[in-house]
Amino acid sequence: MDKETTYVKELLNKEELLKAFPIMKQLRTHLIEETYLNLILDMKKEGYKMFALYVDEEVVAVAGVIKLTNLYYGKHVWVNDLVTDINKRSNKYGQSLLSFINEWAKENGCDVVALSSGLQRVEAHKFYELKMGFDKTSYVFKKQL
Numbered sequence: 001m002d003k004e005t006t007y008v009k010e011l012l013n014k015e016e017l018l019k020a021f022p023i024m025k026q027l028r029t030h031l032i033e034e035t036y037l038n039l040i041l042d043m044k045k046e047g048y049k050m051f052a053l054y055v056d057e058e059v060v061a062v063a064g065v066i067k068l069t070n071l072y073y074g075k076h077v078w079v080n081d082l083v084t085d086i087n088k089r090s091n092k093y094g095q096s097l098l099s100f101i102n103e104w105a106k107e108n109g110c111d112v113v114a115l116s117s118g119l120q121r122v123e124a125h126k127f128y129e130l131k132m133g134f135d136k137t138s139y140v141f142k143k144q145l
Helices: 014-027 033-045 093-107 122-131
Strands: 006-010 049-055 058-070 074-084 112-115
Touching: 006 093, 014 033, 014 049, 014 058, 014 074, 033 058, 049 093, 058 093, 074 093, 093 112, 093 122
Parallel strands: 074 112
Antiparallel strands: 006 049, 049 058, 058 074
């Protein structure tokens, strides 16, 4: 059996973004394609980038990030979205993609990678803390207006 070909690529056009949509929808279940594309267009204007991990030309994991600066993290990368296809988990694909994001952050002058994760995502929290070395440092609060 041939060794699988794995690589990370920034998604730059509508075709690539649509190829990643079924994976992103596993995390952002409320989205439909049109809303997804429109939101990404708006977010790209603010600096949002989406990366996909491909295995043999198939998207298996997706991450959306933005480079920001604030008073508590300084220059940092905020991970808005990170999801591995539910049928492809436990293959280290999420680990590979987040490691890529860590390197991308360093290459872009950032000392911190930060993210928020829903309270119910207990397995994801274990992944971030135990496998990826993230510290749990705060709660995120939200008020719907």
